Amino acid sequence: MPSKVCEPRAEPSLPPTLWYRSLAAAGLYCPDVHGPARYWLTVESSFTQALRQKCRERFHVEIVREGFTPPNPEEAHRLGLAPRQLAWVREVRLCGDGQPWVLARTVIPQDCLRGHGRILRNLGNKPLGAYLFSSPEWQRGPLETGLCKPAGSRAPRLARRSLFHRQSCALLVGEYLLPTLYQAAGRV
Ligand SMILES: C=C(O[C@@H]1C=C(C(=O)O)C=C[C@H]1O)C(=O)O
Numbered sequence: 755m756p757s758k759v760c761e762p763r764a765e766p767s768l769p770p771t772l773w774y775r776s777l778a779a780a781g782l783y784c785p786d787v788h789g790p791a792r793y794w795l796t797v798e799s800s801f802t803q804a805l806r807q808k809c810r811e812r813f814h815v816e817i818v819r820e821g822f823t824p825p826n827p828e829e830a831h832r833l834g835l836a837p838r839q840l841a842w843v844r845e846v847r848l849c850g851d852g853q854p855w856v857l858a859r860t861v862i863p864q865d866c867l868r869g870h871g872r873i874l875r876n877l878g879n880k881p882l883g884a885y886l887f888s889s890p891e892w893q894r895g896p897l898e899t900g901l902c903k904p905a906g907s908r909a910p911r912l913a914r915r916s917l918f919h920r921q922s923c924a925l926l927v928g929e930y931l932l933p934t935l936y937q938a939a940g941r942v
Contacts, residue, residue, distance in 0.1 A: 768845070768859055768930055771900040771913050773828075780899035784912070787899055790936045791912045795899055801856070801929055802848070802883040809850045815879045816854070820844040825861045825926075832917070833863055833926055842867060842875055844882070848929075855935040857910060858882075858928065865923035874925075882927065892918050900928070908933060 774780035777795055781787045787795060797804045806813045822840045824830070830837055841863050848856040860882055862874050873885060886892045900913030910930035917924045 768857060768928075769902040769905040769909055771902045771928075771930075773832075773915065774899045774901070775896070777897075777899045780901055784901050787912060791931055794931055794935065795912060795914045796897065798894075798897070800881075800883040800887045802881040803887075805848055805850055805855060808855075811851045814849050815881050816847040816849060817879065818845040818847060818857075820846075820875075829861050829926060833861060833924060835863055840864065844874075844877070848881075850935075853934050855932055857930040857932065859930070860925060860927045862925040863923060866920065866925050871920070871923075886918055886927075889920075891920050893920075894918050895924075900930070902930065 772783075774783075777787050777792070794801075794804070802813070820843065823843050824838045825833065825835065825841050825843065827837060829835075830839065833841070835841065841861050844858075844860045844862070846858050847854040848858055862871075867874055870889075874882075877885065886894075895917040897914050897916045900915060902910050902913055904911065910932055913928060913930040915926060915928035917926055
């Protein structure tokens, strides 16, 4: 039995999200994807690096929660997992100049944690991307675009996610854009 199982969620930290296999498809329902968010929804390199470049002072990662818990049914389906199969789930805030800019949720099946992948349970405040993009064995799949259910002016409305593959296993990285990202990133 895994050593650390997440407590049941006190409150949903991320809004329900409808995922589309392309930005164009999502844009048919929400033209905002073609606005200031487009750059962030389409960054192919490390998202962390893109955020760092937008910072004036510093970038840091805050852990919201992480541990073994069942992914939601849609995530399990996307990862090809059996319903209610435990995975290591990591939710963080990606902060620029002291402000949360992005909420990120990564679902890591237990297969990914074997061997060198065990580091994924011990990232702490180190950005996941620093590991994934430094390991040639991890390959990113196509970016998907998410439309979040409206949940207030400070909640994310747009998101992106992609699978990262290593041999026969894959993990799912989701990034939910907060309005503060546009206010900051729009700085000249
Ligand atoms: C995958 C990346 O890692 C980033 C860092 C994360 C973390 O530390 O949990 C989660 C999502 C990403 O935005 C990246 O930088 O592209």
